[in-house]
Amino acid sequence: MAISTASTANHRMRRPRGAARTPYLLIAPAVIAMVGFLVYPMASVIYYSLQNYNVTKPWDNGFAGLDNFRRLLFEDPLFWQSLGFSARWVGVEVGLQLVFGLILALIVNETFVGRGLSRALVFSPWAVSGVLTTGIWVLLYNPTTGVSRYLADLGLIEYGAAPLAHPGTVFWAAVLAELWRGVPFFAILLLADLQSIPRELYEAASVDGASRGRRFLHVTLPHLKDAIILSTLLRCVWEFNNVDLLYTLTGGGPAHATTTLPLYVASKAAQSHDFGYGSALTTAAFLILTFFSIAYLRLSKFGAKS
Amino acid sequence: MTVQTAARPRLPGPVTAPGGTKRRERMRVSRWQIWVPLGLYLLFTLVPFYWMLVFAVRPRGSTSLLPWPITFDNFETVWNELGFAVFFRNSLMVGVASLVMTTVIALAGGYALARYDFRGKKAFMLGMLCTQFIPGAMMLIPLFEIFRTLGLVNSLWSLVIAETVFQLPLSLILISGFIRNVPVELEQAAWVDGCGRLRAFFAVVLPLLRPALVAVGSFAFIHSWNNFLFALMFVNEQEKFTVPVGLAYSLGEFSVDFGALAAGGVVAAVPVVLVFAVIQRYLVQGMSAGAVKG
Numbered sequence: 001m002a003i004s005t006a007s008t009a010n011h012r013m014r015r016p017r018g019a020a021r022t023p024y025l026l027i028a029p030a031v032i033a034m035v036g037f038l039v040y041p042m043a044s045v046i047y048y049s050l051q052n053y054n055v056t057k058p059w060d061n062g063f064a065g066l067d068n069f070r071r072l073l074f075e076d077p078l079f080w081q082s083l084g085f086s087a088r089w090v091g092v093e094v095g096l097q098l099v100f101g102l103i104l105a106l107i108v109n110e111t112f113v114g115r116g117l118s119r120a121l122v123f124s125p126w127a128v129s130g131v132l133t134t135g136i137w138v139l140l141y142n143p144t145t146g147v148s149r150y151l152a153d154l155g156l157i158e159y160g161a162a163p164l165a166h167p168g169t170v171f172w173a174a175v176l177a178e179l180w181r182g183v184p185f186f187a188i189l190l191l192a193d194l195q196s197i198p199r200e201l202y203e204a205a206s207v208d209g210a211s212r213g214r215r216f217l218h219v220t221l222p223h224l225k226d227a228i229i230l231s232t233l234l235r236c237v238w239e240f241n242n243v244d245l246l247y248t249l250t251g252g253g254p255a256h257a258t259t260t261l262p263l264y265v266a267s268k269a270a271q272s273h274d275f276g277y278g279s280a281l282t283t284a285a286f287l288i289l290t291f292f293s294i295a296y297l298r299l300s301k302f303g304a305k306s
Numbered sequence: 307m308t309v310q311t312a313a314r315p316r317l318p319g320p321v322t323a324p325g326g327t328k329r330r331e332r333m334r335v336s337r338w339q340i341w342v343p344l345g346l347y348l349l350f351t352l353v354p355f356y357w358m359l360v361f362a363v364r365p366r367g368s369t370s371l372l373p374w375p376i377t378f379d380n381f382e383t384v385w386n387e388l389g390f391a392v393f394f395r396n397s398l399m400v401g402v403a404s405l406v407m408t409t410v411i412a413l414a415g416g417y418a419l420a421r422y423d424f425r426g427k428k429a430f431m432l433g434m435l436c437t438q439f440i441p442g443a444m445m446l447i448p449l450f451e452i453f454r455t456l457g458l459v460n461s462l463w464s465l466v467i468a469e470t471v472f473q474l475p476l477s478l479i480l481i482s483g484f485i486r487n488v489p490v491e492l493e494q495a496a497w498v499d500g501c502g503r504l505r506a507f508f509a510v511v512l513p514l515l516r517p518a519l520v521a522v523g524s525f526a527f528i529h530s531w532n533n534f535l536f537a538l539m540f541v542n543e544q545e546k547f548t549v550p551v552g553l554a555y556s557l558g559e560f561s562v563d564f565g566a567l568a569a570g571g572v573v574a575a576v577p578v579v580l581v582f583a584v585i586q587r588y589l590v591q592g593m594s595a596g597a598v599k600g
Contacts, residue, residue: 020424023421023427026414030414030415033470034471042448044448045447107344110340112341124355124582125351127582129533132532132553135568136358138567139358139361139568180351234438241441244534244535247534265443278447279448282441282444286441
């Protein structure tokens, strides 16, 4: 999308004489930074994924071919388990964020007294970090400091509810905390797109006697389609890669029940010195993400006119 | 459509088209249809903030849910004893340095992308798009290796570099979009008046880019302020910790002292909340220009 915008920009300037080098000079710092600290590390990850590279076993180091990947596919149940949890986490989180974000965007797009303040307040968790989210929700979930204790004081529920400690509730407890922080992203993005829908479209639809539900289905949704596809994709990638919240809130536990693939990689990176295998995990995750993104854009017919 | 939104960056909110009152009447939603769901959602958003605030300011042993009487003991504990004064300073330095580096590099590159045609431009744009799929968590090992080679482990510069690099693609796209929307005739007029290209840029283009600079700069700052994983991995001396790392440690070590935890949370929240309050007017346009176009 960005590319097409760039090539069709109408304010194209004729290249001034003798200035052929200028654009390269201007863009050099960005290129150097990104090649040095994004492209090169990514390439080295792929290289290491084909190596035995273990700091604690230097005598074994050397070319390993696809050994690391064989180990990952056939001998590491945690890889599959964390991948499965990642899929569940991303699916539930992005789906719910989209639904609530869309509802929220529709509401704050209406005209009403106090709209500016309401927007600022409901968008505010967007700026909060994963660790801070954890800090806040640890307080809220704790049986002695949390909401449950005060509800129990009122006689509404039993004392001692600890959602983070039980395998049955920890998933939804984490989902709720991430939802708190994640919904504003969709609300902000979709609101921006809602504002670009020409009012005349709605007026025309009203004149034709379309109900509000029909206007939403036939005017709003088609207009938002590309924004929804792109924002859900960006968010899937982001939630897949997001480590901060789960790392601090659940630590991937109890018993690996909330370990996503990147969390598994990060813990491998932090604890073990098996760089070769860690790199293979990273490469696998990158490939999965890339294929998923391409498939998603293809299947959703991104950019196609409806 | 997003181009349009970015084209009038100084108009906050939607432009209401003049329409017949009768038709407007039919399109309007009744008050309770707005306020019931909005009120519920506000509750969901604000109760967690309120909870943190109450725990931060209420005296030890109190179980009241009202923030009265107020004490600042918890803040003194985290600021002085737990070292948040140092973490805060570190985070601030990393945040400001990332902000400056991201903005300057993105401004130069964005100008090239917006105003010049050059070989390799498409490849560069495509490359930037691809970087969006590179997971930060997974770059930990190779980045750590690089910083070790450069002798930057345990230096705050490693955080500044990593932050800047991950922030650059989106910032470049955002800024070049904004520059493209500044009419080139304005610049050309300045050249005719005898300005060099550089002077014309500073005199004519830069003042019009204020919303873009605010958006890019504050994204960079907030991102950097919030980053946890890089700071956790690349820095392991306590005098170099940033706020999120300090907060994570106090989550583990001082899990009994909820007052201190809450106060630490407030300290972590204040700068981003202030920045957010300033930029939230620009946020919707900035996001649409940056993320949707990218």
